[in-house]
Amino acid sequence: MSPEEIERLARKRAGAKLGWYAHATVYIAVNLVVFAMSQYGFGSRPWSVFPLLGWGLGVALHGISVFVLGSGAGLRERMVQKERERLQRERGGS
Numbered sequence: 001m002s003p004e005e006i007e008r009l010a011r012k013r014a015g016a017k018l019g020w021y022a023h024a025t026v027y028i029a030v031n032l033v034v035f036a037m038s039q040y041g042f043g044s045r046p047w048s049v050f051p052l053l054g055w056g057l058g059v060a061l062h063g064i065s066v067f068v069l070g071s072g073a074g075l076r077e078r079m080v081q082k083e084r085e086r087l088q089r090e091r092g093g094s
Contacts, residue, residue, distance in 0.1 A: 009077075013070060020066045027059050
């Protein structure tokens, strides 16, 4: 990979991680408010668990896509590298 490609990929990954941190921060802040409303404002049933679980699943899947599937030399990057090599061979052979 060229230095420009490495820089672009590094910025993309850092942006994805910062996006997840922002998502998790908003999730925590909003759910604290929702929990407080559930406990102290609107009845006695713990209804706040439903948005907590639903949105929590979204945050978890977002985290998996950023930190597990998007890290290291992932499948997509290996496929791009193989295609790049194949195209270079074809151009060199023609």
